[in-house]
Amino acid sequence: MAATKDPRPCSIADALALVGEKYSLLVLREVCLGNGRFDQLVRNIGAPRDILAARLRRLVDAGILTKRVYSERPQRFEYRATPAGLELEPVLMTLKEWGDRHIRKGADLPMAVEHSCGSDLVPVVTCQACGGEVRHEDLKAHPQVPGWAVTGPTAA
Amino acid sequence: MAATKDPRPCSIADALALVGEKYSLLVLREVCLGNGRFDQLVRNIGAPRDILAARLRRLVDAGILTKRVYSERPQRFEYRATPAGLELEPVLMTLKEWGDRHIRKGADLPMAVEHSCGSDLVPVVTCQACGGEVRHEDLKAHPQVPGWAVTGPTAA
DNA sequence: ACCAGTGAGTAGGAAATTCAAACTCACAAT
DNA sequence: ATTGTGAGTTTGAATTTCCTACTCACTGGT
Numbered sequence: 357m358a359a360t361k362d363p364r365p366c367s368i369a370d371a372l373a374l375v376g377e378k379y380s381l382l383v384l385r386e387v388c389l390g391n392g393r394f395d396q397l398v399r400n401i402g403a404p405r406d407i408l409a410a411r412l413r414r415l416v417d418a419g420i421l422t423k424r425v426y427s428e429r430p431q432r433f434e435y436r437a438t439p440a441g442l443e444l445e446p447v448l449m450t451l452k453e454w455g456d457r458h459i460r461k462g463a464d465l466p467m468a469v470e471h472s473c474g475s476d477l478v479p480v481v482t483c484q485a486c487g488g489e490v491r492h493e494d495l496k497a498h499p500q501v502p503g504w505a506v507t508g509p510t511a512a
Numbered sequence: 513m514a515a516t517k518d519p520r521p522c523s524i525a526d527a528l529a530l531v532g533e534k535y536s537l538l539v540l541r542e543v544c545l546g547n548g549r550f551d552q553l554v555r556n557i558g559a560p561r562d563i564l565a566a567r568l569r570r571l572v573d574a575g576i577l578t579k580r581v582y583s584e585r586p587q588r589f590e591y592r593a594t595p596a597g598l599e600l601e602p603v604l605m606t607l608k609e610w611g612d613r614h615i616r617k618g619a620d621l622p623m624a625v626e627h628s629c630g631s632d633l634v635p636v637v638t639c640q641a642c643g644g645e646v647r648h649e650d651l652k653a654h655p656q657v658p659g660w661a662v663t664g665p666t667a668a
Numbered sequence: 669a670c671c672a673g674t675g676a677g678t679a680g681g682a683a684a685t686t687c688a689a690a691c692t693c694a695c696a697a698t
Numbered sequence: 699a700t701t702g703t704g705a706g707t708t709t710g711a712a713t714t715t716c717c718t719a720c721t722c723a724c725t726g727g728t
Binding site for chain 2: 703704705706707708
């Protein structure tokens with residue numbers, strides 16, 4: 357019997373349980389930028405070393421990063437993103453875009469990302485089927501699990 | 513003088529500082545689904561009531577949610593997403609897609625989202641300029657702040 | 669040989685956060 | 699008069715985080 361006080365089953369919650377802890381997505385940011393060494397991560401993220409070590413273990417266990425040796429004698433390591441990790445980069449880019457617009461409000465942006473087409477990347481989340489931009493008003497949720505109805509989209 | 517041990521200035525970090533705490537994005541999920549009442553949030557998210565109260569205060573202060581009265585006598589409230597909050601929904605959808613693929617591996621998905629075009633939503637992050645899908649290999653980062661070079665994209 | 673430096677962590681203890689359960693307060697319904 | 703509901707707050711224990719220092723293995727300079 358399922359305990360009646362479990363939270364809603366949800367892939368967003370699942371994803372956040374893996375990568376939603378403090379620093380985890382920043383680790384992925386740095387690794388995607390090519391800064392995969394422990395001391396670089398400590399400096400660039402500002403995380404305590406022990407916490408960072410724990411996050412790295414977790415991300416490697418989850419198959420999001422791999423730890424590879426880049427120097428035997430002295431033994432030195434580097435973390436890299438697996439394909440699953442790289443597929444989180446669009447999430448990071450979308451989050452960056454949101455932060456650029458809503459927190460920094462378009463001024464003094466600390467980082468630009470260039471797309472291979474030559475222009476500055478402005479990520480847009482679209483529907484694979486129709487190509488249209490994904491906007492709240494165009495979405496309707498259908499829970500597949502009994503007992504988890506939604507009351508219907510609303511906005512402020 | 514800037515302390516030389518600050519972490520990398522970054523809109524991703526800024527965004528996560530606002531919405532990256534445990535439960536915050538799940539609050540937004542529920543609010544976007546139309547479940548904006550305190551006890552609904554407690555049940556659907558599984559968060560402790562005191563923590564939820566703190567997160568709600570923070571999200572309202574940040575301009576991501578608003579608190580509105582839906583009943584005077586007895587006074588009762590409901591949280592709703594502001595436009596800035598709604599613009600985070602694409603991030604949630606992208607995260608959901610990642611979780612569907614990499615954690616639930618496509619089986620027994622607990623929620624489907626229908627796009628207004630009629631098909632099940634599969635969110636794809638694209639470049640606004642060229643319309644192409646955003647993939648790691650096509651991105652090049654350009655830090656705008658001295659001292660924050662990157663070593664160049666790499667993968668496992 | 670000796671000393672300083674680097675990379676990748678681990679150890680220890682104080683400080684901050686989270687958690688679960690109980691409690692409050694205002695009102696409504698029976 | 700008692701029970702119930704929504705929206706929190708309070709309390710004290712359990713868990714995490716944070717900071718500083720330390721280790722270990724090696725390299726490079728003098």
